[in-house]
Amino acid sequence: MTFELSPEHEQFRRSVRDFAQAEIAPHAAQWDRDHHFPTDVVQKMGALGLMGLTAPEEYGGSGLAGEDGGFTSLCIAIEEIGRVDQSMGITLEAAVGLGINPILTYGTAAQKEEHLPSLVAGEQLAGFGLTEPGAGSDAGATRTKADPVEGEWVVNGAKQFITNSGSSITSLVTVTAKTGEREGGRPEISTIIIPSGTPGFTAEKAYDKLGWHASDTHPLSFEDARVRGQPARRPRSRLRPVPRHPRRRPRRDRRPRRRLHPSLPGPVARNTPWTARPSAAPSAASRASPSVSPTSG
Ligand SMILES: Cc1cc2nc3c(=O)[nH]c(=O)nc-3n(C[C@H](O)[C@H](O)[C@H](O)COP(=O)(O)OP(=O)(O)OC[C@H]3O[C@@H](n4cnc5c(N)ncnc54)[C@H](O)[C@@H]3O)c2cc1C
Numbered sequence: 001m002t003f004e005l006s007p008e009h010e011q012f013r014r015s016v017r018d019f020a021q022a023e024i025a026p027h028a029a030q031w032d033r034d035h036h037f038p039t040d041v042v043q044k045m046g047a048l049g050l051m052g053l054t055a056p057e058e059y060g061g062s063g064l065a066g067e068d069g070g071f072t073s074l075c076i077a078i079e080e081i082g083r084v085d086q087s088m089g090i091t092l093e094a095a096v097g098l099g100i101n102p103i104l105t106y107g108t109a110a111q112k113e114e115h116l117p118s119l120v121a122g123e124q125l126a127g128f129g130l131t132e133p134g135a136g137s138d139a140g141a142t143r144t145k146a147d148p149v150e151g152e153w154v155v156n157g158a159k160q161f162i163t164n165s166g167s168s169i170t171s172l173v174t175v176t177a178k179t180g181e182r183e184g185g186r187p188e189i190s191t192i193i194i195p196s197g198t199p200g201f202t203a204e205k206a207y208d209k210l211g212w213h214a215s216d217t218h219p220l221s222f223e224d225a226r227v228r229g230q231p232a233r234r235p236r237s238r239l240r241p242v243p244r245h246p247r248r249r250p251r252r253d254r255r256p257r258r259r260l261h262p263s264l265p266g267p268v269a270r271n272t273p274w275t276a277r278p279s280a281a282p283s284a285a286s287r288a289s290p291s292v293s294p295t296s297g
Contacts, residue, residue: 005072005076009072009073009076012073012076012077013076013079013080016048016050016076016077016080016081017080017083019044019045019048020080020081020083020084020085020088021084023041023044024041024081024084024085024088025084025085027041028084028085028087028088028214031085031087031213031214032085032087032213032214033213035206035208035213035214036214037087037091037167037206037214037215037216038088038214039167039168039169041088042088042091042095042122042125042167042169043122043123043169044122045081045088045091045092045122046095046120046121046122046123047121047122048122049062050074050077050081050092050122051092051095051096051100051119051120051121051122052120052121052122053070053071053073053074053077053096054069054070054071054074054096054100054101054104055070055100055104055116055120059104059112059116059117059120060116060117060120060121061120074096077092078092078093085214086211086212086215087212087213087214087215088214088215090163090212090215091125091163091164091214091215091216094127094128094163094164094215095119095122095125095126095164098126098127098128098163098164099119099125099126099127099128099164099174100116100119100120100126102128102174102191103115103116103119103126103174103193104116106191107193111193115171115172115193118171119171123169124169124170124171125164125167125169125170125171125216126164126170126171126172126173126174127162127163127164127165127166127170127172127173127174127220128162128163128173128174128175129144129159129162129165129173129174129175129176129220130142130159130175130176131159131160131161131162132144132157132158132159132160133158133160133219139176139189140186140187140189142157142176142177142178142187142189143157143158143178144156144157144158144159144175144176144177144178144222145157145177145178145179146177146178146179146190146192147179148179149226151228151229152226152227152228152229153177153179153192153226153227153228153229154224154225154226155175155177155192155194155200155201155222155224155225155226155227156222156223156224156225157177157221157222158219158220158221158222159173159175159219159220160219160220161207161217161219162203162217162218162219162220163215163216163217164216165203165216165217165218165220166203166204166206166216166218166220167216170196170203170216171195171196172193172194172195172196173193173194173196173201173203173220174191174192174193174194175191175192175194175220175222176189176190176191177189177190177191177192178190192227192229193227194222194225194227195227198225198226198227199225199226200222200223200224200225200226201220201221201222201225202220202221202222202223203218203219203220204218204219204220204221205218205219206218207219
């Protein structure tokens with residue numbers, strides 16, 4: 001076993017570093033002072049292919065089918081982005097780990113088809129809400145609940161500290177909610193996709209945190225927020241069906257993507273300044289619900 005990165009990974013690291021130096025480093029301190037979440041740069045990270053490193057090609061991802069499913073590349077990217085700005089590092093980490101991965105891993109085919117292309121392209125972001133004011137590490141103490149009413153889930157409750165949940169490009173949050181009781185009185189916790197803009201769902205004012213000022217973090221509240229979807233039969237281990245939100249239609253981008261680096265398969269920037277000069281270096285360019293995936297926010 002070797003712990004050395006491959007030449008391709010090292011080249012990939014240099015490409016991401018060049019991007020981070022050009023696009024993020026010069027502005028990071030000012031963003032931090034201004035508590036500014038730079039959606040344009042987040043979308044450039046997406047255009048570069050960074051949100052799609054662990055996603056299959058059918059959703060616009062890199063399709064890195066190697067032994068690690070693209071996670072080594074993702075770790076390298078987070079390291080290099082985080083090297084110049086921790087806020088953008090966590091933004092990338094949460095976009096993939098908390099936004100894309102629960103849907104990719106547990107979503108239905110329809111949910112993947114609807115939500116993943118724009119998330120994988122980095123055009124939109126998704127949050128994952130486990131933590132609550134009264135239940136942080138203790139997922140079993142979740143108080144947010146979802147009741148099945150006339151073919152819809154009616155969600156009530158609150159979440160806190162939720163990354164990427166209230167930006168102008170956030171299209172949805174996936175939240176854990178109590179949907180019943182299991183044998184022995186243990187709570188049944190399910191995960192539900194709630195599109196941004198759903199009446200009754202509010203991303204409250206962003207936190208004034210001690211650090212990570214340029215990362216988008218909000219408390220969320222749900223007051224009779226309704227999403228269509230039939231109550232699932234046991235085992236309730238999948239994300240719940242949700243409707244197509246009328247104001248946020250999915251955009252399936254089927255334009256061919258360039259590769260981030262010729263030696264790595266997968267997508268890369270569409271018309272970023274540096275892809276116009278292919279030989280040049282980039283210069284502009286949980287613990288969770290028992291049924292979902294680890295969180296790390
Ligand atoms: C900037 C930021 C972004 C975040 N983003 C997200 C997000 O996107 N989604 C999300 O769901 N959450 C998010 N979180 C929440 C984060 O995951 C929680 O802070 C974390 O789960 C801990 O919860 P808590 O803060 O309520 O602490 P608590 O659960 O109260 O724990 C406090 C301390 O006690 C310890 N502890 C707790 N229970 C036990 C026990 N039984 N035995 C021994 N030790 C214990 C914990 O390890 C911890 O050290 C974010 C937090 C921050 C600060």
